[in-house]
Amino acid sequence: LRELPVLQRGLAMLAVFGAVAPLLGLLGTVTGMIDTFRVITLFGTGDPKLMSGGISEALVTTELGLTVSIPIMLLHTFLSRRADRIVGQMEEKAVQLTNFIQMNRKRELASQAAEA
Numbered sequence: 001l002r003e004l005p006v007l008q009r010g011l012a013m014l015a016v017f018g019a020v021a022p023l024l025g026l027l028g029t030v031t032g033m034i035d036t037f038r039v040i041t042l043f044g045t046g047d048p049k050l051m052s053g054g055i056s057e058a059l060v061t062t063e064l065g066l067t068v069s070i071p072i073m074l075l076h077t078f079l080s081r082r083a084d085r086i087v088g089q090m091e092e093k094a095v096q097l098t099n100f101i102q103m104n105r106k107r108e109l110a111s112q113a114a115e116a
Contacts, residue, residue, distance in 0.1 A: 003090065007083040014076040018069050025065015032058030 036054030043050050 004087060007086055008080075011076060011080055011083065014072055014079070018073040018076055021069035021072065022065045025062045025069075028061020028065070029058040032056070032061060 032054045034054070035057065036051050039050045039054060045051070
């Protein structure tokens with residue numbers, strides 16, 4: 001129990017960053033598309049160069065959000081599973097130690113009863 005916080009330190013922050021990054025990318029996508037529609041409203045669709053700025057912003061922010069999120073989520077999954085595996089091994093060893101101690105106590109009690 002004492003080691004669990006040490007093993008899981010930082011995992012929550014990785015999960016938050018992994019979840020927030022694509023949302024920030026989506027926010028950039030929405031603002032880029034809003035900008036594109038604003039340009040279309042003001043100048044029409046005659047000049048594609050005017051619309052390309054907003055579309056470019058939308059695509060770049062989506063790309064950046066995913067580029068940040070994917071490795072963070074992979075790292076979070078790897079570290080989380082590793083921590084779970086270590087905790088499982090520690091629990092297994094603790095149960096083995098408890099069983100060993102109980103068996104020794106039973107033997108001691110049996111030998112004391114036999115002597116008495």
